[in-house]
Amino acid sequence: MALLALRNVSVHAGGTWALWDVTLEIGAGEILGVFGRSGSGKSTLARVCAGLQKPTSGTVIVGGEQAEPFKVAAAFSQPAYADELTVYENLDMFACAWGIPRKRRIKEVPAAIERVRLGEYRSSRASMLSSGALSRLEIARGLLADSPVLVIDCLFDTLEPSLAESLWDHMLECKRALGKSFIILTGSGRIAEMCGRIAVISRGKIAFTGRPEDFRRLAGEDIVVLGDVANPLTRTRIAERLSVVITEEDGFLSFRVANGERVVGELLSEFGNEMSCVYLKRPSLEDALDVLSRGASSVAAGTGGKK
Amino acid sequence: MIVVRLAQFNIKRIVRHRGLRWVLALLPVTVALARSLFAQNKSLLVATELCPLACALLVAAALYAQWTVDCVSGLSTGLRASPISRRGLALSRVLSGVCILAAQMAVFAAILAIRF
Numbered sequence: 001m002a003l004l005a006l007r008n009v010s011v012h013a014g015g016t017w018a019l020w021d022v023t024l025e026i027g028a029g030e031i032l033g034v035f036g037r038s039g040s041g042k043s044t045l046a047r048v049c050a051g052l053q054k055p056t057s058g059t060v061i062v063g064g065e066q067a068e069p070f071k072v073a074a075a076f077s078q079p080a081y082a083d084e085l086t087v088y089e090n091l092d093m094f095a096c097a098w099g100i101p102r103k104r105r106i107k108e109v110p111a112a113i114e115r116v117r118l119g120e121y122r123s124s125r126a127s128m129l130s131s132g133a134l135s136r137l138e139i140a141r142g143l144l145a146d147s148p149v150l151v152i153d154c155l156f157d158t159l160e161p162s163l164a165e166s167l168w169d170h171m172l173e174c175k176r177a178l179g180k181s182f183i184i185l186t187g188s189g190r191i192a193e194m195c196g197r198i199a200v201i202s203r204g205k206i207a208f209t210g211r212p213e214d215f216r217r218l219a220g221e222d223i224v225v226l227g228d229v230a231n232p233l234t235r236t237r238i239a240e241r242l243s244v245v246i247t248e249e250d251g252f253l254s255f256r257v258a259n260g261e262r263v264v265g266e267l268l269s270e271f272g273n274e275m276s277c278v279y280l281k282r283p284s285l286e287d288a289l290d291v292l293s294r295g296a297s298s299v300a301a302g303t304g305g306k307k
Numbered sequence: 308m309i310v311v312r313l314a315q316f317n318i319k320r321i322v323r324h325r326g327l328r329w330v331l332a333l334l335p336v337t338v339a340l341a342r343s344l345f346a347q348n349k350s351l352l353v354a355t356e357l358c359p360l361a362c363a364l365l366v367a368a369a370l371y372a373q374w375t376v377d378c379v380s381g382l383s384t385g386l387r388a389s390p391i392s393r394r395g396l397a398l399s400r401v402l403s404g405v406c407i408l409a410a411q412m413a414v415f416a417a418i419l420a421i422r423f
Contacts, residue, residue, distance in 0.1 A: 050388045071390040080385020082377075084323040085316065093316045097389035099309055141385065 001064045003028050003181050004049060004072060004149050009058035011044050011204075018044040020204045022058070026149065029179045031171065033195030033212070035186055035285060037293070041204040042185040043077060046153040049183060050074035062149075073098075074151040075142030079134040083127040087118055087137060090126050094141050112140040115170060117163060132158065139167065143174075151183045156191045168194060189285030198285075200292065207292055218291045219283030222260025224267070226253040227277035234274045241270065309391055313399035318406055320373070327369050335362055335411045339418035355419070362411045366404045374400065 002025035011019040019041050026032045036042050047053040048060060050072050063069040081090045091112055095105045113122050116136035121129060129137065135155050142150050156164055174180040184195055192198050193212045200208040200215060208215050226246075229235055235253060239246050242263060244255040257263045260280045267278055321327050338358045342351045377383040386396055 052384060052387060071388075074388045076381065076384065076388075078381040078384075080381045080383075080388075082316070082320050082382055083380075084320040089316065089319070093313065094385065094389065096309060096312045096316075097386055097391045099390060145389070 001028075002026060002061070003063065004183075005061040005064075006048065006055075007059045007061065009048060009055040009060060011041075011048060011053060012056040013044065013053075017204050019048065019055070022201075022204075022206050024199055024206060024209070026181050026183060028148065028181060029175045030197065031175060031182045031184065031195050033184045033186060033192040033198040034201055035189070035192040035198050035215075035289070036201035037289065038187055040201045042187070042201060043153055044204075045201065046074055046076060046151045046183075046185055049149075049151045070149075071147055072149045072151060073142055073145030073147035075138045075153065075155055077154040079138035080141065081126040081134060081137055084125065086123050086125055087113060087121050087129070088123065090137065091140055091144060095144050098144070098146050100144070100146055108144060112144045115143065115167065116140040135159070136163070143167075143170070148179065149181045149183065151185065153185045154187060156184060157186055157188045164191070189289075192285050200289065202289070202292055212285060215288050216283055216285055217288075219287035220291075221256040221258050222263075222283070223254055223256055223281040224260055224263055225279040225281065226267075226275055227279065229253060229275045231274055234271060238267065238271060242266070310395050310399045310402060313391070313396070314402035314406065317373075317400055317403035321369060321403065321407060324373075327372075331362075331365060331369060331407060331411065332414075334358070334365060335415035336418065339415045343418060343421060358415060359412060362415070363408055366408050366411070369407075370400050370404045 004026045006022050006024045009019055009022045010017060022041075022045065024032075024034075034042055034045060044053065048055055051060070051062070052074075062072060080094075082093065085093065088109060091109045092105055095109055100108065110122070113119055116139055118133060118136055118140065121133060126134070126137065135158055139152065139155050139159075142152055142155075156167075159167070171180075171182055175182070184191060186192050195212065197210065198208070198212050198215060199206050208218075226235075226238070235246055238244075239255075242255075242257070244257060246253050246255045248254075260282060264278055264280050267275075321331070335358060338351075338354050341348075342355045345351055374383070377386075383396075387393065
């Protein structure tokens with residue numbers, strides 16, 4: 001049963017449709033990534049999920065049709081904090097607004113501060129924090145909330161990778177132990193890939209829902225680039241051995257395959273001494289998003305790595 | 308109880324705000340001191356009578372200014388995203404205003420009670 005369901009939700013704001021016919025569901029213990037470019041409607045979606053913006057049309061069902069509705073927690077890209085209060089007091093105030101009893105607040109607020117690595121700023125006023133620290137404060141505020149669903153709006157995009165990983169581990173723990181669900185809105189393919197399921201949003205519409213690897217396929221297959229093949233016969237042998245069409249572009253030989261990593265392994269073991277290097281270029285989710293927005297069938301692959 | 312706790316946080320915020328703190332404290336203290344020092348002055352007598360009203364208006368203005376800033380900064384959105392109702396949030400602000408006004412009046416009355 002879906003904990004939160006959006007059915008044909010459209011939002012008209014500022015003379016334009018910020019969301020158009022959005023249908024999404026998130027079940028208990030799920031991490032759903034909403035991946036899209038800036039201005040695609042992610043923040044509007046976050047506000048609709050959190051109940052801060054009423055849809056122009058469509059329905060938002062919280063807690064399933066039979067169950068008692070609850071408030072969806074949200075951490076926004078614009079951090080909510082009181083300048084005059086310290087980091088601890090800010091979180092204590094929000095925990096209080098969530099109706100968390102004092103005994104729990106005393107335990108959970110310091111834990112949340114440590115979790116986002118703001119321990120040294122615990123007694124500092126929020127006005128003294130950098131924008132990065134404020135984003136972390138906002139995440140802590142979201143994690144403190146006593147709700148089965150938490151929406152995090154683009155806050156993971158700017159986090160340092162080690163902190164993002166440790167917070168992700170905490171979310172997985174919450175998901176496992178408490179059945180909590182998370183909706184991670186992001187413009188970063190790296191973050192979207194960490195989610196079990198993604199919904200790709202483009203110009204206010206959900207263009208794709210499924211696994212990140214399935215979405216990546218939109219950008220085409222992996223590209224294997226061969227560097228400096230000394231023997232011209234090697235090219236033919238590789239093409240025959242792997243049943244691929246090798247093309248030459250700017251002096252480099254390359255071919256496309258579905259499973260680049262496996263093929264590179266085979267190449268290195270069989271032809272490793274006949275070439276100087278092999279590059280594997282894997283299309284990223286951003287590439288797939290490019291394809292989606294252009295409506296093209298294929299793009300040049302993006303991130304590369306030397307094998 | 309949540310409303311009372313939020314009101315406490317709001318009072319803390321106003322008291323820690325440099326500008327608001329001094330404006331809210333100066334008005335009753337100045338009027339009460341002037342009245343105590345120049346007891347025969349008729350204008351000061353009127354000012355003393357109007358001071359509670361002026362203080363109430365000042366507190367209301369301070370709360371309104373704070374609310375406007377909170378709307379722009381996103382704090383209001385953050386609080387509205389929690390289960391507490393809008394009425395509860397408004398009530399907490401009003402309660403903090405009443406407490407500040409009570410404190411102002413206590414200081415005002417205490418200074419007036421002193422005989423120089």
